[in-house]
Amino acid sequence: MTDSRGAFGRVARRPETGSFLGLIITYAFFALFGGQVFITAPGWSSWLNAAAEVGIVALPVGLLMIAGLLDISVGAVLPASSLTVAIISGHYDLPLPLGIAGGLAIGLAVGWINGLLVTRTTIPSLIITIGTMFGVMGLTLGLTILIAGSTGVFIVPDVVTKSIFGSAINNMFQVVIFWWAGFVAAVFFLLHLSPWGNWVFALGGDRDSARNAGIPTDRVTIQLYMLSGFAAAFVGVTQVITFGSAQVAAGSSFIFNSIMCVVIGGVLLTGGAGSVVGIVLGTITFAIVNQGIFFTRLDPNIGSIIIGALLLIAVLTNDGFRKLALSASTKKA
Amino acid sequence: MTHTKRMTVALMSAAILTAAGSAAVAQDGANIFVIGGKPDDPFWSIVKRGAEDAGKVVEAQGGSVTWLGPQNYDNLGVDAAELIRQAIDQGAEAIVAPDWVPEAMDPAFQAVKDAGIPFIVYNAGGIEAADRLGAMNYVGAVDYKAGLAGGDYLAKAGSKSGVCINSLPGAANIEAYCQGFVDGMTQGGGTAEVLPLPATAEGNVTAVAQAIKAYLLQHPEVDSVFTTANLDAVGTVQGIAQAGKADSVGVCGVNFDEAILSQIQSGAQACAIDQQGYQQGFYAVSILNGYVNYGLSIPTREILTGPGVVDATNIEATMAGAQQGTR
Numbered sequence: 282m283t284d285s286r287g288a289f290g291r292v293a294r295r296p297e298t299g300s301f302l303g304l305i306i307t308y309a310f311f312a313l314f315g316g317q318v319f320i321t322a323p324g325w326s327s328w329l330n331a332a333a334e335v336g337i338v339a340l341p342v343g344l345l346m347i348a349g350l351l352d353i354s355v356g357a358v359l360p361a362s363s364l365t366v367a368i369i370s371g372h373y374d375l376p377l378p379l380g381i382a383g384g385l386a387i388g389l390a391v392g393w394i395n396g397l398l399v400t401r402t403t404i405p406s407l408i409i410t411i412g413t414m415f416g417v418m419g420l421t422l423g424l425t426i427l428i429a430g431s432t433g434v435f436i437v438p439d440v441v442t443k444s445i446f447g448s449a450i451n452n453m454f455q456v457v458i459f460w461w462a463g464f465v466a467a468v469f470f471l472l473h474l475s476p477w478g479n480w481v482f483a484l485g486g487d488r489d490s491a492r493n494a495g496i497p498t499d500r501v502t503i504q505l506y507m508l509s510g511f512a513a514a515f516v517g518v519t520q521v522i523t524f525g526s527a528q529v530a531a532g533s534s535f536i537f538n539s540i541m542c543v544v545i546g547g548v549l550l551t552g553g554a555g556s557v558v559g560i561v562l563g564t565i566t567f568a569i570v571n572q573g574i575f576f577t578r579l580d581p582n583i584g585s586i587i588i589g590a591l592l593l594i595a596v597l598t599n600d601g602f603r604k605l606a607l608s609a610s611t612k613k614a
Numbered sequence: 615m616t617h618t619k620r621m622t623v624a625l626m627s628a629a630i631l632t633a634a635g636s637a638a639v640a641q642d643g644a645n646i647f648v649i650g651g652k653p654d655d656p657f658w659s660i661v662k663r664g665a666e667d668a669g670k671v672v673e674a675q676g677g678s679v680t681w682l683g684p685q686n687y688d689n690l691g692v693d694a695a696e697l698i699r700q701a702i703d704q705g706a707e708a709i710v711a712p713d714w715v716p717e718a719m720d721p722a723f724q725a726v727k728d729a730g731i732p733f734i735v736y737n738a739g740g741i742e743a744a745d746r747l748g749a750m751n752y753v754g755a756v757d758y759k760a761g762l763a764g765g766d767y768l769a770k771a772g773s774k775s776g777v778c779i780n781s782l783p784g785a786a787n788i789e790a791y792c793q794g795f796v797d798g799m800t801q802g803g804g805t806a807e808v809l810p811l812p813a814t815a816e817g818n819v820t821a822v823a824q825a826i827k828a829y830l831l832q833h834p835e836v837d838s839v840f841t842t843a844n845l846d847a848v849g850t851v852q853g854i855a856q857a858g859k860a861d862s863v864g865v866c867g868v869n870f871d872e873a874i875l876s877q878i879q880s881g882a883q884a885c886a887i888d889q890q891g892y893q894q895g896f897y898a899v900s901i902l903n904g905y906v907n908y909g910l911s912i913p914t915r916e917i918l919t920g921p922g923v924v925d926a927t928n929i930e931a932t933m934a935g936a937q938q939g940t941r
Contacts (some may be wrong), residue, residue: 318831323857327831331824360817433844435872442821453856456822472853524819525871526848531817538814571821575828582783585812611803 298548300562300601303595307566310591311573319576320326326453327576332568333461334516336603337559338535339542340468342507343560345406346474346543348484348505349552353410353540354395355513357417359532362517364425364434367527371436372429381442383516388448388514389507391417396503414536417611422529433530447523457519464512481505544565545595547603554603566595643677644906646899647701649694652683656871657891661737663854664895665710665828671672672734679899680704690713692932695722708732710895710904712754712928713739713747723747736898737891741916750905751912753898755920757790763921764791764887765798765806765868766842771855772882773799773838773864775912776806777829781822781846783810788842791868795840806840826853847874850890851882875936877931878941889920892940 292298313321317323338355345352362384370380391413398409425432439446449455472478480501483491492498513535521527546563548555571589574584617869622660626721647775650680651658662681669679671856682701683691694793695718701709702725709726713735714720726733727748735744744752768776776799778792784891792808809829815821826849841847847867854863860882867874869888896919904910924932935941 316832321825323831326856327824330654331821334818334820399718427655430654430659432872433656433871433873435876437876442774449856452858520819524823524845524852524873526819526871528817528819531819531845534816534818534821536816538818541814568759571812572824572828574812575809575825576832578832581810585814586811588812588814 295606297547297556297559297562299599300559300566300595303545303598304562304566304569305593306598307569307573309589311569311576314574315576316578319573320450323453326451328565328568328572329458330496331572332564335535335538335542335567336418336456336461336564337464337516338509338513339546339560339564340464340538340557341505341512341559342539343546343548343555344468344481344545344550345474345509346550347506347555348481348486348502349405349488349554350399350502350507351410351506351540352395352408353536354417354508356393356412356533356536357414357421357508358510358513359517359520359535360389360527360529361391361421363433363521363531364421364529366518366521367430367434367436367474368425370438371434373526377438377442380436381446384571385511387512388510388512389518390505390510392510393556395599396499396506397507398503400406400499405441406431416418419508423522425529428610434527436521436525436527438525444484446519451452452456455523457516457523460515460519463556465486465561468476468537472557477501477504482553485549485554506565541592545592545599547599549603563595567592615752621731621820631827639794643672643675644679644707645678645705645902646672646710646902647680647682647704647706648699648710648895648899649682650895652686653681655683658683660939661891661895662890663724664897665899666895667892668896668899668903672737672788672899673901677707677903677905677907680706684849691718695719698722698726698850702726702729702731706731708734708906709781710715710734710736710753710898710902712737714745720747723749734896734898734902741816744916750916751901751917753894753901753917753919755894755918757787758794759918760868760921761794761796761840762798763797763923764868765800766802767798767885767925768838768840768864768866769799769802769804771838771864774804775833775877776804776834776838776840777833777836778806778808778840778856779822779826779842779850780808780810780844781843791842792840799838806838806935812924817845819845822846822849823853823856824861825915826850827857829861830857837862838864841865843867844869844871844874847877847886848884851877855882870932875933877926878924878926879933881926885925886921887920888922888924888941890922890941892918892935893919 365387366384368376369383370377395413399406419606480496542564543560545566546559570588650661672679699722732749734745735749739770741752776793780788780792782788806877811825839850841850850865862941866885868887885941901912932941
């Protein structure tokens with residue numbers, strides 16, 4: 282099979298095409314059943330705000346999955362970071378930049394521990410990060426109660442910090458959307474333009490061969506985990522500054538949500554394949570499905586069924602396109 | 615019950631009888647045991663404060679108040695039942711305890727009854743539990759009535775159409791709050807719906823805010839929101855603002871924390887419904903103290919400590935109470 286199929290064939294075989302089609306179908310579905318508001322600015326802001334937060338976490342989780350690893354601890358890092366900010370700058374009234382630095386440092390530290398444990402042991406990363414998740418959760422709960430005497434800590438951010446991390450443009454589009462765009466650009470550069478990205482793909486392909494080829498696999502793994510810890514902590518920072526309230530029992534939904542975004546975006550659960558564009562498309566699809574439900578006149582009690590069904594359809598579409606892409610390349614080989 | 619256990623119970627009852635006998639001679643007051651949550655739990659520290667404040671009178675009359683709480687909530691029903699048995703063992707002359715998990719705790723309450731110790735069910739279980747177990751009374755709030763009060767408040771404030779945010783579909787207490795809210799709104803001449811949030815929104819305040827924003831945009835007639843969790847109330851106020859409806863949509867919610875009190879103070883939230891934990895500890899201990907010492911009784915069945923409404927009219931006093939650990 283050669284170039285006879287032309288441009289259409291090449292586009293159809295791109296791994297992102299399935300994700301993109303899934304996104305279009307999802308948007309069309311809710312544009313049809315969601316009414317006028319869904320396709321106007323308030324409707325867009327609604328799913329963009331939701332997409333931005335999970336999107337920031339999904340990017341490094343996607344990189345990890347490309348490298349054949351998982352990070353469950355993001356669900357615990359997020360509230361840990363929120364509470365660190367609230368305790369340092371709310372409870373102790375220290376300068377907010379210090380609180381933010383503390384929150385982000387927690388993310389980097391947990392990521393470093395995850396990376397170290399994954400590289401120094403033979404325990405699967407799923408189990409290690411479940412372990413660190415519970416560890417961080419327990420520490421967050423215990424220390425928060427010890428220090429603040431309550432499971433919720435509060436903070437009134439200054440105007441400048443609030444406008445950087447927690448404001449909403451036109452009182453609608455949260456500023457975190459722009460931070461997401463920044464993360465996308467940075468991670469796109471890292472994965473697709475810098476040599477470091479090739480190492481990540483190699484890691485997911487075959488870790489031993491990657492090491493034999495001279496790739497510093499341990500260092501890359503630790504860096505990947507520190508990136509995901511940082512991203513989760515960053516979302517925690519934006520949440521506490523946006524809402525002024527940090528609660529111990531937050532963040533757990535980010536675990537499955539980020540993995541779902543990545544998988545809808547066409548990243549192989551087994552590692553070795555995926556793209557930043559795919560992860561972004563998957564995140565948007567996921568957010569549209571979640572927010573779209575509220576715009577329809579469907580019974581919200583069955584909302585979860587629709588979310589589940591649409592996600593399965595999106596993944597099936599991806600799989601179809603991946604098979605198409607793989608069959609094409611196999612024949613070429 | 616095994617033979618050994620039965621023996622232990624018999625011995626314990628004997629020990630308590632002796633203790634009570636000597637107590638009468640020594641003219642000392644009531645030794646009251648209170649079973650509650652972890653002392654460092656923000657809600658339970660308030661209940662404990664109420665019990666301790668009532669304990670000042672108990673101590674002045676020669677008695678004592680002892681707080682027994684579990685180390686954690688991993689095995690709540692069994693642990694709390696064990697604490698009730700501990701209270702019997704330690705010679706309690708009156709016991710206050712919540713009926714959190716009837717299946718696990720009712721046998722322990724039965725042991726209290728069999729030992730002839732007067733007791734009050736508080737905080738959880740309702741008057742049904744008190745009647746079933748033979749307790750003197752129930753002191754506490756009723757979830758349904760908290761929702762009802764919220765619906766009533768918002769309907770009286772002029773709301774015609776409300777929505778109750780259920781961020782934990784399936785949890786019995788949340789369902790009761792929402793059902794109460796719907797009934798309260800309906801009785802006030804309005805209508806109300808329940809909006810269950812999908813599991814993908816759990817513990818994510820942004821998801822709650824965006825869900826409410828979307829719902830309000832799609833349902834322009836809705837002019838009030840009722841929340842059942844602290845973080846939901848904070849998310850709700852943001853969602854309403856993002857929908858551009860800060861002036862037209864009223865918010866009321868169950869429970870409060872510092873962030874919610876400042877929302878009420880600034881006018882962003884109309885009211886919070888409180889079960890007033892301080893009253894639960896205070897009145898349960900006071901009633902038993904009067905009974906054990908002087909044979910006093912409170913003939914009112916079902917002492918309701920909630921719903922208490924926090925709104926603009928009492929926000930200053932409530933904030934002062936929060937500072938001092940009584941609210």
